[in-house]
Amino acid sequence: DSGVTQTPKHLITATGQRVTLRCSPRSGDLSVYWYQQSLDQGLQFLIQYYNGEERAKGNILERFSAQQFPDLHSELNLSSLELGDSALYFCASSVAAGSSGNTIYFGEGSWLTVV
Amino acid sequence: SQQGEEDPQALSIQEGENATMNCSYKTSINNLQWYRQNSGRGLVHLILIRSNEREKHSGRLRVTLDTSKKSSSLLITASRAADTASYFCATDVKGLSFGNEKLTFGTGTRLTIIP
Numbered sequence: 001d002s003g004v005t006q007t008p009k010h011l012i013t014a015t016g017q018r019v020t021l022r023c024s025p026r027s028g029d030l031s032v033y034w035y036q037q038s039l040d041q042g043l044q045f046l047i048q049y050y051n052g053e054e055r056a057k058g059n060i061l062e063r064f065s066a067q068q069f070p071d072l073h074s075e076l077n078l079s080s081l082e083l084g085d086s087a088l089y090f091c092a093s094s095v096a097a098g099s100s101g102n103t104i105y106f107g108e109g110s111w112l113t114v115v
Numbered sequence: 116s117q118q119g120e121e122d123p124q125a126l127s128i129q130e131g132e133n134a135t136m137n138c139s140y141k142t143s144i145n146n147l148q149w150y151r152q153n154s155g156r157g158l159v160h161l162i163l164i165r166s167n168e169r170e171k172h173s174g175r176l177r178v179t180l181d182t183s184k185k186s187s188s189l190l191i192t193a194s195r196a197a198d199t200a201s202y203f204c205a206t207d208v209k210g211l212s213f214g215n216e217k218l219t220f221g222t223g224t225r226l227t228i229i230p
Contacts, residue, residue: 002157033218043158043203043220056217090157103148104218106157 003027004107006091012113018079021110025072025093031055032074033094033104034066038087049074050097081114088112119204119221127227134191136224138204139184147180147187148205148218158203161189191226199228 003026013019025032034046036059045058049068060066063081068074078085088111094104122137138147146165150158164171164180164187171178177190191198201223 002159004157035220042222045217045219048217058217088155092158103160103163105160106150108157109155111155 002105002107004091004093004105006089006107006110008110009108010111010113012115013081015081015083015114017081017114018077019081019112021076021078021089021091021112023074023076023091023093023107025074025091026105029093029095029105030072031094031097031104032068032072033092034060034074034076035090035092035106036087037090037109038084041087043090046076055097078112083114086112086114119206119219121202121204121221121224123224124222125225125227127229128194130194130196130228130230132194134194134198134226134228136189136202136226138187138189138221140187140204140206140221141185143182143185144206146207147178149176149178149187149189150203150205150220152201152203152223154200161202194226194228196228196230199226201225 005024007022030051033048037043046060047066048056052068063079066076088109090109092104092106094102096102119138119140148163149161152158162173175192180187203223204221205218
């Protein structure tokens, strides 16, 4: 158990809909990262927050947004969903602002299926 | 695009044999990490090697890093059925300002240990 909690574990929704994925980082971790894992794209970095502020941005679509709240939990919002958004979405956390030299701890992921 | 490429994409060996996986990357890095992912689960950190290190050991794991060739290898000795998983290398690019590094994962090697 990494200490990173993600909900929901599984989600099935229709195209065009909007979903919210939630993440609670490990106790004491200030950084939260979101990754998308799909068969064709592999593991893609989406976005990182540190202590409530956006820190780094990766291949995140405009239809997707995220935020980190004062209690440090984070939410990833996915809207206007398309079939291609079906993937495993991971949240990870670390103590430090950057990933350099720091271990990041992954949650078990949220399986999103868009039908 | 992926920073790291693992080789081979898939590897099957008999239990007790050694398994070697390779990772090549494109740009100069600060550190390289290896992670393991059991099917459909979150990634688990295995080992981190810094750019000024050439070899590191952790239990049955041995990691080497050759920055001149931009490559790393992960050796698992005396493999066990429980080692069956996907293995990813992850790099953070050198030169980005502190706190703005983002960990980029390779494509992974799927390792199967045959009992």
